Amino acid sequence: xxxxxxxxxxxxxxxxxxxxxxxxxxxxxxxxxxxxxxxxxxxxxxxxxxxxxxxxxxxxxxxxxxxxxxxxxxxxxxxxxxxxxxxxxxxxxxxxxxxxxxxxxxxxxxxxxxxxxxxxxxxxxxxxxxxxxxxxxxxxxxxxxxxxxxxxxxxxxxxxxxxxxxxxxxxxxxxxxxxxxxxxxxxxxxxxxxxxxxxxxxxxxxxxxxxxxxxxxxxxxxxxxxxxxxxxxxxxxxxxxxxxxxxxxxxxxxxxxxxxxxxxxxxxxxxxxxxxxxxxxxx
Numbered sequence: 001x002x003x004x005x006x007x008x009x010x011x012x013x014x015x016x017x018x019x020x021x022x023x024x025x026x027x028x029x030x031x032x033x034x035x036x037x038x039x040x041x042x043x044x045x046x047x048x049x050x051x052x053x054x055x056x057x058x059x060x061x062x063x064x065x066x067x068x069x070x071x072x073x074x075x076x077x078x079x080x081x082x083x084x085x086x087x088x089x090x091x092x093x094x095x096x097x098x099x100x101x102x103x104x105x106x107x108x109x110x111x112x113x114x115x116x117x118x119x120x121x122x123x124x125x126x127x128x129x130x131x132x133x134x135x136x137x138x139x140x141x142x143x144x145x146x147x148x149x150x151x152x153x154x155x156x157x158x159x160x161x162x163x164x165x166x167x168x169x170x171x172x173x174x175x176x177x178x179x180x181x182x183x184x185x186x187x188x189x190x191x192x193x194x195x196x197x198x199x200x201x202x203x204x205x206x207x208x209x210x211x212x213x214x215x216x217x218x219x220x221x222x223x224x225x226x227x228x229x230x231x232x233x234x235x236x237x238x239x240x241x242x243x244x245x246x247x248x249x250x251x252x253x254x255x256x257x258x259x260x261x262x263x264x265x266x267x268x269x270x271x272x273x274x275x276x277x278x279x280x281x282x283x
Contacts, residue, residue: 034214035161039141041214042159042171043093045207045224046255047085053283054083057262058226058253062103064119064238066245072118074238075103075126077251078266080259082281087218091139098132098283100274109265111273122192122239130274132283143175153198154178160206169214172206192239201232225254 034041048054059078065071079101086094102111103126115124136144143157157175164170178200188194207224216222228251234240235247256262259278270278 034164038159038162038171039137039139040087040093040218041162041169041209042137042141042173042207043085043087043095044214044218044222045171045209047083047095048255049219049221051084051086054085055256055259055261056081056083056226056253057256057266058228058251059263060228060249060251060253061106063248063250064117064234064240064245065248066119066243069119069245071248073106074115074118074247075112076106076108077249078102078104078109078263078269079251079253080262080266080270082259082283084283092136094134094136096132096134096283098130098281100128100130100270100277102128102269102273109263109269111269117238117240120240120243124237124239127235127237128273130277143173150179152177152179164211167211169209169211170206171209172204175201175203177201177203190239192241193236194241195233195236196242196244199233201230203230203232204228221257223255225252227252 046054046056057080059076061073062075062077063071064074079099081097081099083095083097088094102109103115104110105112111128112126115126116122117124134146136146137157137159138144141159143155145152145155155177157173160170160172160174162169162171178198181195181197181199183197184194205226205228207226209222209224213222228249230249231246233246234243238247260267267278
């Protein structure tokens with residue numbers, strides 16, 4: 001979810017702070033009072049209670065855009081992730097997750113294993129993804145760079161202040177990164193896989209919650225839907241070389257109570273490409 005650019009940038013450990021959920025009536029009476037609980041609320045929005053396994057499904061579009069040109073749809077994206085979120089005694093909450101996803105021919109569940117880039121007309125081999133991730137936020141909702149993560153020029157991540165309108169709450173995560181990409185020690189056989197030396201990523205996820213669910217105890221599973229947008233550099237396998245521009249995700253999804261609630265076509269695809277993973281995800 002929502003984690004696609006996280007995967008490209010980091011590896012880390014996620015943490016969210018604890019606090020008491022204010023009842024819906026108190027939130028309505030004091031519209032800013034729940035901001036102090038935003039980290040914990042975000043943890044509930046993203047995961048399952050008591051360290052149980054959480055499931056998230058998403059789908060949408062990946063766009064490509066040269067600078068000064070109109071955007072072009074590259075793929076339909078289908079993905080699914082497992083995650084565990086644990087509340088710690090120090091008021092943090094640790095998240096471990098693993099996800100798989102597929103670049104598919106637009107409007108289908110057919111993986112685009114061979115693909116012609118519509119911007120430059122070059123044949124490419126898309127690399128579908130499967131990756132573990134850990135991430136951490138401090139008690140104020142600021143993302144912490146994982147130990148051992150590569151150095152970057154700028155790293156800024158935060159959980160957004162909740163927005164409430166009527167019976168709906170929105171809460172999300174913003175991750176902004178700028179990094180220098182060193183030249184490869186050995187020039188690759190295909191020079192078009194070498195990207196521009198400075199890469200940026202803007203990763204924006206937003207969860208939509210019902211206020212009556214926010215007001216329930218932390219031990220209760222909380223429904224949530226998700227929207228995700230991002231802007232980042234070309235993947236090397238797109239063979240865009242030094243072209244200025246990049247990719248944009250436009251995804252929507254939801255938290256599931258059971259993994260078999262994801263579309264059957266995605267279950268079939270995951271079982272074909274990653275046999276046994278749905279039963280043993282390793283998180």
